[in-house]
Amino acid sequence: MTATARVKDGLLDFLQTAFRLFPWPTEPGLRKIGRPDASSPVLLTGNFDLTVRRLVKALEGRDAWLLVAPSGGINVWCASSGGHLSTHQVVTALKTSGIADQVSHRQVILPQLAATGVLALDVFRRSRWQVRFGPVDLRDLPEYLETREKTDAMRRVTFPLRDRLQMALMWAAPTALVIGALALWLAPGWTLPCIALVAAMSASVFTLYDRLGVRRREILLTTSIALALAATWSADGGAAALTAAVVAPAFLSALLTLDYAGSTPLEGGSHFEERSWHIALDEAACEGVFRCFEVCPEACFERDDAGRKAILAHDERCIRCGACVVQCPKDALFLESDAGERIPPDTIRRFKLNLLGKRKIVAPGAPGANRAAGR
Amino acid sequence: MRWLETSPERYDAGMRLITFGRVAHLHAGVAEAAVAKPGDRVLEIGCGTGAVTLRLLARGARVTAIDQSPDMIEQAKSRAGTADVAFLEQTAAEIDALPEASFDAIVLSLCLSDMSASERAWVLGGCPRILAPGGRLVAADEVRAPAGWRRVLQRLWRLPQAALGWLLTGALSHPLADLGGELQRAGFALRREQRWLHGSLALFVAEPSA
Numbered sequence: 001m002t003a004t005a006r007v008k009d010g011l012l013d014f015l016q017t018a019f020r021l022f023p024w025p026t027e028p029g030l031r032k033i034g035r036p037d038a039s040s041p042v043l044l045t046g047n048f049d050l051t052v053r054r055l056v057k058a059l060e061g062r063d064a065w066l067l068v069a070p071s072g073g074i075n076v077w078c079a080s081s082g083g084h085l086s087t088h089q090v091v092t093a094l095k096t097s098g099i100a101d102q103v104s105h106r107q108v109i110l111p112q113l114a115a116t117g118v119l120a121l122d123v124f125r126r127s128r129w130q131v132r133f134g135p136v137d138l139r140d141l142p143e144y145l146e147t148r149e150k151t152d153a154m155r156r157v158t159f160p161l162r163d164r165l166q167m168a169l170m171w172a173a174p175t176a177l178v179i180g181a182l183a184l185w186l187a188p189g190w191t192l193p194c195i196a197l198v199a200a201m202s203a204s205v206f207t208l209y210d211r212l213g214v215r216r217r218e219i220l221l222t223t224s225i226a227l228a229l230a231a232t233w234s235a236d237g238g239a240a241a242l243t244a245a246v247v248a249p250a251f252l253s254a255l256l257t258l259d260y261a262g263s264t265p266l267e268g269g270s271h272f273e274e275r276s277w278h279i280a281l282d283e284a285a286c287e288g289v290f291r292c293f294e295v296c297p298e299a300c301f302e303r304d305d306a307g308r309k310a311i312l313a314h315d316e317r318c319i320r321c322g323a324c325v326v327q328c329p330k331d332a333l334f335l336e337s338d339a340g341e342r343i344p345p346d347t348i349r350r351f352k353l354n355l356l357g358k359r360k361i362v363a364p365g366a367p368g369a370n371r372a373a374g375r
Numbered sequence: 376m377r378w379l380e381t382s383p384e385r386y387d388a389g390m391r392l393i394t395f396g397r398v399a400h401l402h403a404g405v406a407e408a409a410v411a412k413p414g415d416r417v418l419e420i421g422c423g424t425g426a427v428t429l430r431l432l433a434r435g436a437r438v439t440a441i442d443q444s445p446d447m448i449e450q451a452k453s454r455a456g457t458a459d460v461a462f463l464e465q466t467a468a469e470i471d472a473l474p475e476a477s478f479d480a481i482v483l484s485l486c487l488s489d490m491s492a493s494e495r496a497w498v499l500g501g502c503p504r505i506l507a508p509g510g511r512l513v514a515a516d517e518v519r520a521p522a523g524w525r526r527v528l529q530r531l532w533r534l535p536q537a538a539l540g541w542l543l544t545g546a547l548s549h550p551l552a553d554l555g556g557e558l559q560r561a562g563f564a565l566r567r568e569q570r571w572l573h574g575s576l577a578l579f580v581a582e583p584s585a
Contacts, residue, residue, distance in 0.1 A: 028491045070491060088443040092468040096497035126469060350445055 009053070016050040017166050018173035024049040025073025030097040031056075034063035038104040041145055043134075044093065045111060046071025046085045051138070058138050062145065065102060069093040080117030081321065087122045094127045109134040109144075112155060115295035115323040119349060133294050150294070157297040164206045172202035197227070277320065277335045277343070281312045285332035292324035292333060300324075322348045397571045398426075401515050401578060402484065404569055406430035408580045409480040409513045418478040418505065420467050420498070421486025425451030431482070432458045439478070441465050467498045476507045483514045488551050499561035503583040512563060515578040517550040518570075525573040555579060 001009065016024045026049040033056060043059075044067040045051055052068055059066075069089045071079035079085035094100070094108065110118060112133045120131035135144050135154035144150060176198045183191040201224060212219055228246075279300075288308045293301045298317040301310050301324065310332075325333040326349045335343040405427050409417050413435025422428045422440035428451055431438050438460040442448050448462050455462075467490065481502050487495050502512055520529040529550070551557070554577060555565055563581035570577050 029493055088466045092466045092494055095468040095471075096491075096494040098493065126465075 012053070013050065016048075018169050020048075020050065020075065020170050021174060023073030025070075026052050026068065028068045028070040028093065030099055030102075031066040031068060033059045033066050034061070036063045036065045036102070038102065040064050040103065042067060042099060042103060042105075042108045043110075043141070044069055044090060044108050046074065046076050046079050046089075046114075048073055048075040048079070051075055055138050055141070058141055059145075062142065064145070065099060067093050067097055067099055067108070076111045077113040077116075080114045083117065085114055086117045087119045087126070090118050090123050090131075091127045094123070094129050106130055107132060111138070112136045112150075112295060113157075113297060115327055116321050117326075119326060120291070121327075121329050136297060152299065155294070155296070156299045159210075161207065165203065168199075168202040168206035171206075172199045175202075277337050278315060279312065279318050279320065279324065280334055280336040280342075281310065282332045282334070283309060285330050286310050287330050287332075289329055291327040291329065295323040295327050297321060297323070397576055398485075400571055401576050402426050402430055404578050405482055405484050405513050405515050406434055408567070408578065409482050409511070410434040410436045411479065415479040416477065416507075417480045417482060418470075418473070419482040419484070420470065421483065421489075422451050422462070423447050423485070425454045427482060427484045428455060428460060432460060436480075439463065439473075441467070441470075443467075468494065470498065470501050470505060473505045475504055476510075477505055479507055479510050481506060481510070481512045483512070483516070485516055487514060487554065488516045488549060495557060496561065499557060499563070503562050506583060510582070511566070512558070512581045512583075513578065514554060514558060514581070515576070516554060517575060518554050518577040519550045519552050520573055520575040525575070528573060529575045550575065559584075 026047050028047045040063045042065045043055070045055060047068050047070055052066075055066065069085060069092070071085035071089060074082070074084050076085060090108075090110070100106075106128055107130045108123075109132045113136055115133050118131065120133070123129055123131050133150075135141060135150060136157050137154070140154045144154060176195045179198055180191050180195045183194045205220065209220065286309045288303075288310065290301075290303065290310060292310050293303065298314070298319060300312060300314045300318050302313040303309075304311050320335070322335070325335065325345050328345065331345045334345055335348065409415075410431055415436045417431050417436040417438050419428055419431065419438055419440040422442045423444075424447055425440070428438055428440050432455060438458075440448075440451065440460055441463045442451070443464065443466045445464055448464050452462055467486070483498075487498075490498065499512075499514075506512065520526045533550075555568065558565060558579055558581045562583055564584040565579055565581050567580040568577065
């Protein structure tokens with residue numbers, strides 16, 4: 001890369017990280033990495049530009065086919081859960097891109113986090129391509145392509161400092177723009193302090209929140225109110241300072257209420273009602289296919305001693321992403337409420353995760369159907 | 376018009392708004408061109424909320440309507456009631472599974488512009504096989520307006536629309552630069568062309584070239 005290209009690349013990285021709440025589409029279609037031939041691996045991802053550029057960089061020096069499927073310019077995790085990267089887009093990309101004429105095999109590697117939306121069995125039924133869910137993080141791809149073995153570390157989502165800061169930036173940047181613009185208009189002297197406050201709050205929420213224990217909401221909220229009041233006091237009061245004192249805790253409580261808002265598969269996101277639902281495993285129906293094991297971002301599943309059935313060994317870690325439910329070929333997994341109501345797998349397959357509560361629509365005749373319909 | 380599709384409820388109202396109501400002319404034109412006589416078998420690719428489907432049915436066609444969005448199909452289904460129509464939840468890329476020479480007309484209304492270039496080529500290329508002898512293809516979509524003041528007008532009008540679409544998630548659709556040419560490259564001969572809204576909405580009627 002030339003120096004100019006590198007600067008441009010870095011600038012794009014920053015913009016696409018800071019404003020990743022908005023779509024950044026790149027042209028879908030088939031791309032070559034290195035000099036792929038008929039036996040080279042086929043990788044598929046969504047058309048979020050940042051991911052595609054990172055993927056190409058991570059695979060430098062290797063030969064592979066990269067199939068970019070139209071996901072609305074949205075990252076894999078959000079697009080899969082929200083219905084933008086589904087079986088449809090994958091089937092379309094596999095059939096219309098011409099990849100079938102380029103390779104002699106029919107195996108396509110998808111990011112593991114696509115498993116909430118892309119149904120491996122359906123893709124096979126409709127295109128005759130076999131889906132393998134690769135590692136969660138594309139930085140693990142070179143090793144995975146070498147060994148074709150997904151280690152336990154590769155299947156589990158972690159939230160290292162670098163990712164935390166990126167997510168903090170994603171929430172801080174648009175908020176700082178809005179609040180900064182308001183301050184610039186109403187009280188120019190407060191512009192920089194307001195932006196600094198938003199940045200500090202985002203950074204502290206994303207680096208500390210899940211490490212503070214059970215009283216975390218109260219601790220952070222009290223701190224922020226104290227901070228805002230201190231700022232008001234040090235500026236001798238005034239309307240602008242008072243506004244900042246109100247806006248800052250409001251922003252912070254919004255951030256906390258959102259619970260990372262699904263920024264990472266670490267927390268459950270903003271699906272409050274779903275807190276009372278949990279994943280349940282019907283042991284009689286389980287035939288030990290272990291798709292759940294392959295797709296769970298929190299590694300909740302283990303194999304039993306005989307290796308014949310899955311065990312939901314760590315359900316306290318479950319974030320209810322639904323990947324295991326939708327991928328299980330035996331329909332052995334489903335969502336169950338504390339009251340014993342069930343959401344069958346097909347309803348979850350249909351409505352994905354975040355279609356504004358539509359997932360709660362229970363199939364007619366299913367237990368709890370009347371209650372759900374009355375919502 | 377992908378962002379409108381995130382909610383079927385706002386799709387129809389949104390389409391009317393951004394086309395100044397011309398979308399109704401386009402829908403009527405499509406149905407009229409597609410159905411030559413009652414009983415014609417029509418395949419509608421990308422039926423959406425069923426605006427064209429209903430018009431096809433009203434003209435007596437037997438319709439097979441496909442769409443990849445279950446929400447859209449649900450909407451279209453409830454509007455069509457008990458009429459003679461089969462709805463399939465599938466992608467346009469799967470029309471290769473449909474039987475040969477099984478339709479008198481294929482309709483693609485406002486869906487080609489949501490596809491990538493390779494997808495369009497593949498879908499259009501697969502159409503002649505499933506058309507019965509004498510069958511026709513009716514493609515209507517947002518296209519690039521003719522050069523000059525009309526294209527400037529289109530660009531200006533699209534700017535806020537594109538910004539809104541970008542903000543409200545979903546990719547942007549682009550007006551097709553050469554719909555007629557793409558139809559010809561897919562093996563069709565153009566029979567008729569009609570335009571609305573200063574040339575930015577176009578309807579093509581085409582038949583497989585012999």
